[in-house]
Amino acid sequence: MISAADVFRVFQTHRGNAIVIATGTSGRHWRDFTTNEKRDLTMGGAMGQTTAAALGVALGLPNEQVVLFDAEGALLMNLGILATTAGKQPKNFYHFLLDNECYATTGGQPVPNAKNINYAGMAKEAGYAAAYSFDDLETFGAQVGNILNEKGPVFVAIKVIPEVENEPIGRRQRRPTRNRAETIRDLQAELGITTTYK
Amino acid sequence: MSEEQAAILRPETLVEEFKKNGVTHIITIPDSETNYLYELMKEQPWLDVIPTSREGETFAIALGLLVSGKVPVCLIQNTGMMESGDSIRGMALDSGFPLVMVVGYRGWTRHGVITDSAARYTEPFLNAFRINYYLVETNEDGKRISTAFEEARATKRPVAVLIGDEYHGFNR
Numbered sequence: 001m002i003s004a005a006d007v008f009r010v011f012q013t014h015r016g017n018a019i020v021i022a023t024g025t026s027g028r029h030w031r032d033f034t035t036n037e038k039r040d041l042t043m044g045g046a047m048g049q050t051t052a053a054a055l056g057v058a059l060g061l062p063n064e065q066v067v068l069f070d071a072e073g074a075l076l077m078n079l080g081i082l083a084t085t086a087g088k089q090p091k092n093f094y095h096f097l098l099d100n101e102c103y104a105t106t107g108g109q110p111v112p113n114a115k116n117i118n119y120a121g122m123a124k125e126a127g128y129a130a131a132y133s134f135d136d137l138e139t140f141g142a143q144v145g146n147i148l149n150e151k152g153p154v155f156v157a158i159k160v161i162p163e164v165e166n167e168p169i170g171r172r173q174r175r176p177t178r179n180r181a182e183t184i185r186d187l188q189a190e191l192g193i194t195t196t197y198k
Numbered sequence: 199m200s201e202e203q204a205a206i207l208r209p210e211t212l213v214e215e216f217k218k219n220g221v222t223h224i225i226t227i228p229d230s231e232t233n234y235l236y237e238l239m240k241e242q243p244w245l246d247v248i249p250t251s252r253e254g255e256t257f258a259i260a261l262g263l264l265v266s267g268k269v270p271v272c273l274i275q276n277t278g279m280m281e282s283g284d285s286i287r288g289m290a291l292d293s294g295f296p297l298v299m300v301v302g303y304r305g306w307t308r309h310g311v312i313t314d315s316a317a318r319y320t321e322p323f324l325n326a327f328r329i330n331y332y333l334v335e336t337n338e339d340g341k342r343i344s345t346a347f348e349e350a351r352a353t354k355r356p357v358a359v360l361i362g363d364e365y366h367g368f369n370r
Contacts (some may be wrong), residue, residue, distance in 0.1 A: 041265070043261070043262065045288030045289050046284045046285045049255065049284075049288065051258075052255040053259065053261050053262045056261060056264075056266070057262040057266055059246070060268045078251075078252065078254065084248075088248060181294065187265065188265065194267060195264070195269075195295075
């Protein structure tokens, strides 16, 4: 297993100009490593649907590289999105999955069949252009740059160390961070997007 | 108005309304009743049809497209709308973007007793979410789709169009 922070530390060196969407307990580490917050999006709002929202961004902005850091508990809530994504074959979509095998934010209860699911296998068989699995940092670091140069949709499953939270939600330390609406506003300003909704 | 007097809702009418309102993407789960509409949408070069696996996805994909400056429509059945409750809440109502959702009104009837619970709970569901809706039964009603777009734009909220033509099913 890899620490989520290390995944992001390595990924950041290969990010380029990609739009990055991170979700889940592990995904919160991204804010410690990003160097281009105007291209970071928060798309949460309904667990299991961030994947679909990221797909929408990729389909709406075909000339931008879109990278999603998903979580396995969320993906399991809507596995059909693998087929939906494969059906559209977005060449600019890179679907990373940070798999900590549990619901870390609720105390670490295991997700169903936690240790025996081949997420990359499911993505590949659903029709993604390519799929990879990593559980050690060295191999991930050696390959992630090339993976980001492939044509999507690409799926990358990574086993990460769970960071279980047992503190009641109201007592957890939260750092100030931009909310979803603010990240949307900043990205639209960065890309010069004005709604075409007439 | 009798059924003989009312012109059956044509798929061309919906597509014309979509074009008039600048729609770029239809996010949908096709069903047998909307088969001709699906085929017609696929023929339009200005329209990208996104088939999905479950209706809840449609509202999240729509949000991503709205962020990107596009104009999506969610085209689903009332059964799938009810399955999508949390996605409608978190991805549509909370987002502050306008969105028109076209919903097949399975089980709807204007003549007698409703026997399909899908129809029985459709309007109470929309009312619970405080989503306004317009009923489209016949071809003449098609312009209500533009009314829904106008309201969505003005309120920056989802607005539903209920297609009460289930058993004609856009057949030609």
